[in-house]
Amino acid sequence: MTAPRGPGKRAGITLRDILDAAHGLLKAKGHEGLSMRAIARVLGVAPNALYSHTPSKQALIDELLDDVLAAVPSPTEEDATQALSTMMTSTYDTLLRHGELVPLFLARQGARGRNAWRLGDQMLLLLERAGVDAEAAREAQRVLIVYTIGFAAIAAQSTVEVGATARLQPRDLRQNFMTGLEWLLRGVTGQQ
Amino acid sequence: MTAPRGPGKRAGITLRDILDAAHGLLKAKGHEGLSMRAIARVLGVAPNALYSHTPSKQALIDELLDDVLAAVPSPTEEDATQALSTMMTSTYDTLLRHGELVPLFLARQGARGRNAWRLGDQMLLLLERAGVDAEAAREAQRVLIVYTIGFAAIAAQSTVEVGATARLQPRDLRQNFMTGLEWLLRGVTGQQ
DNA sequence: ACCTGAACACCGTTCAAGT
DNA sequence: ACCTGAACACCGTTCAAGT
Numbered sequence: 001m002t003a004p005r006g007p008g009k010r011a012g013i014t015l016r017d018i019l020d021a022a023h024g025l026l027k028a029k030g031h032e033g034l035s036m037r038a039i040a041r042v043l044g045v046a047p048n049a050l051y052s053h054t055p056s057k058q059a060l061i062d063e064l065l066d067d068v069l070a071a072v073p074s075p076t077e078e079d080a081t082q083a084l085s086t087m088m089t090s091t092y093d094t095l096l097r098h099g100e101l102v103p104l105f106l107a108r109q110g111a112r113g114r115n116a117w118r119l120g121d122q123m124l125l126l127l128e129r130a131g132v133d134a135e136a137a138r139e140a141q142r143v144l145i146v147y148t149i150g151f152a153a154i155a156a157q158s159t160v161e162v163g164a165t166a167r168l169q170p171r172d173l174r175q176n177f178m179t180g181l182e183w184l185l186r187g188v189t190g191q192q
Numbered sequence: 193m194t195a196p197r198g199p200g201k202r203a204g205i206t207l208r209d210i211l212d213a214a215h216g217l218l219k220a221k222g223h224e225g226l227s228m229r230a231i232a233r234v235l236g237v238a239p240n241a242l243y244s245h246t247p248s249k250q251a252l253i254d255e256l257l258d259d260v261l262a263a264v265p266s267p268t269e270e271d272a273t274q275a276l277s278t279m280m281t282s283t284y285d286t287l288l289r290h291g292e293l294v295p296l297f298l299a300r301q302g303a304r305g306r307n308a309w310r311l312g313d314q315m316l317l318l319l320e321r322a323g324v325d326a327e328a329a330r331e332a333q334r335v336l337i338v339y340t341i342g343f344a345a346i347a348a349q350s351t352v353e354v355g356a357t358a359r360l361q362p363r364d365l366r367q368n369f370m371t372g373l374e375w376l377l378r379g380v381t382g383q384q
Numbered sequence: 385a386c387c388t389g390a391a392c393a394c395c396g397t398t399c400a401a402g403t
Numbered sequence: 404a405c406c407t408g409a410a411c412a413c414c415g416t417t418c419a420a421g422t
Contacts, residue, residue, distance in 0.1 A: 007407040008403030036396060045406075048397070052405050057396065106298040106345070143339075143372035146346060150338035153298070180335035180376065187375025199388040200422030228415060237387075240416070244386050249415065 011045045015053045015063070018043070022064055026100040036060075061104055066113025068098045074122060080130035081189050085181060087122065088148050092177055095149065096170070099156035106153050120145075130189050140188040147184060151177045203237045207245045207255070210235065214256055218292040228252075253296055258305025260290045266314060272322035273381050277373060279314065280340050284369055287341065288362070291348035298345050312337075322381050332380040339376060343369045 005011065021042040025034050036057050040047040054060045072094045075083040095102055120141065127137035155173040197203065213234040217225050228249050232239040246252045264286045267275040287294055312333065319329035347365040 005407070006403090007401065008405080009407080010403085010405055013405085035394085037394080046408075047395095048399095048408090049406055051397075103299055107295055139368045139371060142343075142346060142368060143375075146342035147335075147339055147372075150342035151334075154334060154338060176331045176334060179331060180339075180379070183335075183376055183379025184372065186379065187372070197388075198422090199420065200386080201388080202386055202422085205386085227413085229413080238389075239414095240389090240418095241387055243416075 011043070011049065013043055013045055013049065013053065018050060018053055018060065019064055019067060022060060023098075026064075031100065031103055062108065062113060065101060065105055065108060066115045068094065068101055069113070069115035069119060071097075072115070072119060075126075080126045081185055084123065084126045084130065084144070085178075085185055087119070087126070088144055088181055089178065091119065091148050092152050092155075092174070095152035096155055102149070102153045102156040105149055127188070132188060132190075136188075143184060143188070144181075147180065148177075151180070203235070203241065205235055205237055205241065205245065210242060210245055210252065211256055211259060214252060215290075222292065223295055254300065254305060257293060257297055257300060258307045260286065260293055261305070261307035261311060263289075264307070264311060267318075272318045273377055276315065276318045276322065276336070277370075277377060279311070279318070280336055280373055281370065283311065283340050284344050284347075284366070287344035288347055294341070294345045294348040297341055319380070324380060324382075328380075335376060335380070336373075339372065340369075343372070 018039060021039045022034060025038055025042065029038075036050055037047045040050055043049075050060075054063070069091075072087075072090050075086040075090070077083040077086060095105065123141050123144065124137050127140050128134065132140055151173075155168075155170060155177070210231060213231045214226060217230055217234065221230075228242055229239045232242055235241075242252075246255070261283075264279075264282050267278040267282070269275040269278055287297065315333050315336065316329050319332050320326065324332055343365075347360075347362060347369070
């Protein structure tokens with residue numbers, strides 16, 4: 001609407017703007033609508049302007065994923081097993097609040113950013129506090145992460161899916177998630 | 193190498209040829225190398241020739257995924273819980289034998305073809321035979337499927353990943369998978 | 385029914401140049 | 404450092420036409 005910028009004129013775009021625009025596109029048009037060119041269109045810049053702020057589309061997606069994980073709170077419970085349960089459930093809820101992103105999480109397997117690291121570290125600490133030795137804790141960590149992201153993916157899809165015979169309610173799926181989580185935690189901590 | 197075909201000349205391509213070419217590309221160049229145009233190039237036909245055999249790329253991928261599941265054998269054990277364990281482990285192994293496909297499985301969440309149906313039905317039957325009532329069986333089914341595909345995804349990636357600090361051995365991951373599977377089955381069947 | 389030629393409406397990314 | 408213009412090398416899919 002304003003006069004087009006020539007080369008050298010700055011648009012004042014930040015990485016935050018790009019992430020927000022990407023998130024908006026994802027929510028509005030799904031993961032097929034997420035393209036570098038579409039993001040640029042939203043921000044009113046040339047497509048290649050984005051490359052001044054991110055090296056690639058994949059790097060941008062990684063940033064986006066880790067951004068979401070920032071919302072997962074650190075658990076405060078005394079009991080380590082209880083804290084683990086809360087932590088995984090919080091992660092599940094946070095992922096579902098950004099259902100459009102979950103398929104991307106799956107493809108990348110849980111993101112490698114700083115927030116993913118923080119959560120992973122906390123899991124290991126809690127597992128060791130629950131009496132699991134270091135090596136077994138790494139195994140348990142993998143099991144719990146896979147389970148949580150995988151279940152979030154099912155739940156995220158069921159909110160989109162329309163033709164399903166028996167409509168799955170988010171509440172039921174969350175309960176389903178927690179049931180399986182309890183089984184796993186019981187196994188992890190060796191409680192019979 | 194031979195003289196180019198004009199319009200109306202048949203290449204004699206079948207859906208099987210297309211699926212094999214797609215699989216070959218996936219193995220050779222990864223999932224980024226899988227394009228309709230690349231498949232057509234391999235088969236020596238025009239890109240749009242593929243649309244005489246499949247309605248879309250997504251439909252082709254779905255077919256590819258279900259194709260892989262055909263290799264999962266039906267378990268023969270007497271004990272239902274044992275049969276379930278075998279079935280999930282066979283699925284895990286089969287998925288890993290086609291590691292290139294696992295990310296696509298995640299994106300589609302386990303395929304919707306006839307082989308996926310067959311396996312899903314068998315799971316439900318075994319779960320009910322193990323004393324799980326119909327509704328709980330559906331829950332358990334979701335838990336087991338998510339867990340199996342999710343873990344296969346981790347293992348499939350670890351064979352590609354090079355920069356990992358502690359190299360994960362396929363054997364260790366398979367053992368890790370089975371450990372978690374036992375926890376889940378113990379929970380599912382209500383055994384203390 | 386199965387195939388080609390040509391086209392439509394896109395992609396991600398790079399490179400040189402402007403301020 | 405941040406941006407544009409132009410280009411490169413691609414995509415999936417459709418449409419009309421040929422046999």
